[in-house]
Amino acid sequence: MSGLPQVEPLGDGLVRLREWAEADAPELVASIDGDDEIARWLDQIPQPYTVEHALEYIGGSAGNDGETRFAITDAADGRLLGSVGARWNETRDVAEVGYWLRADTRGRGATTAAVRLVVAWALAQGAARVQLRAAVGNDASRRVAEKAGFRLDGVLRSAHWNARLGRRVDWAMYSLLPGELP
Numbered sequence: 001m002s003g004l005p006q007v008e009p010l011g012d013g014l015v016r017l018r019e020w021a022e023a024d025a026p027e028l029v030a031s032i033d034g035d036d037e038i039a040r041w042l043d044q045i046p047q048p049y050t051v052e053h054a055l056e057y058i059g060g061s062a063g064n065d066g067e068t069r070f071a072i073t074d075a076a077d078g079r080l081l082g083s084v085g086a087r088w089n090e091t092r093d094v095a096e097v098g099y100w101l102r103a104d105t106r107g108r109g110a111t112t113a114a115v116r117l118v119v120a121w122a123l124a125q126g127a128a129r130v131q132l133r134a135a136v137g138n139d140a141s142r143r144v145a146e147k148a149g150f151r152l153d154g155v156l157r158s159a160h161w162n163a164r165l166g167r168r169v170d171w172a173m174y175s176l177l178p179g180e181l182p
Contacts, residue, residue, distance in 0.1 A: 010070070010117045015110050017070035017084065019096035019116055023158040024071060025054035027080045031102040038100055043164045045100075072101065072114045080107045084114040086122045086130070089110045093124040097132040099144070106140065115148040116181065123178050133159075133171040142172055 010017040018100050022030075032038055033049040046053050057069075067073040069085035081103035088094070097118055099113045135157060146152075153175050158168040 010121055011075055012113050012117060014113045016073045016075045017114060018073060020058040020069060020071045022058055024080060025051050025058060028054040031080060035103050039164060040098060043162045081110050084118050086118055093128045095127040095130050099128060110147055111144045112147045115144055119176055119181055129175055129177055133173055133176045136170040136172050137142055145174045149180060150176045
C-alpha cells in the first residue's frame with residue numbers, strides 16, 4: 001500500500017476499524033462465502049470465496065491496491081463484522097468508499113457507523129470529495145449512504161456489467177464534501 005495513508009484504528013463505541021491481519025482470513029471467508037447479497041451486488045468478489053481469496057484481499061493483491069481498507073469489528077467484543085475502505089484517485093483528493101457487512105449483523109447501524117468513521121478519516125487525510133456508488137436496486141446500501149450523510153448526485157445509467165445478474169446495472173452516485181459530515 002505504498003503512498004497510501006497509514007491505517008490507524010478508529011472507533012465510535014459501536015464499531016472499531018482496524019487493519020486487516022492474516023489471522024482474519026478464516027473469519028473473512030465465513031463472512032463472505034455463499035452470502036447471496038454480497039454475491040448479487042459485489043460481483044467482483046469471487047464465489048465461492050476461499051482462504052486464498054481472503055489472503056489476497058488482506059495482502060492487497062486482489063485488485064484493491066490504491067485502496068485503504070479497514071476491518072470493521074464490534075467495539076465490545078472484537079468480532080469481525082465486515083469491511084470498509086476508501087480508494088483514492090491519482091491526485092489523492094477524491095476518495096471512493098466501499099463496504100460490506102456480514103449477513104447476521106446487518107440492519108443494526110454498524111455499516112453506517114463504519115462509513116461515517118471512514119469519511120471523517122478521508123476528509124482528515126485531505127479529501128476534497130468523498131463519493132460512493134451503489135446499484136440502484138441495492139436499497140440497503142443506498143440507505144447506509146444516506147444515513148451517513150451522503151447526497152445523491154444522480155444515477156449513472158447502464159454503468160456496470162454485472163455478470164452474475166447477466167445485465168448492466170445503474171449506479172446511484174453519492175458524494176459528501178468537507179463540512180457536510182453529520
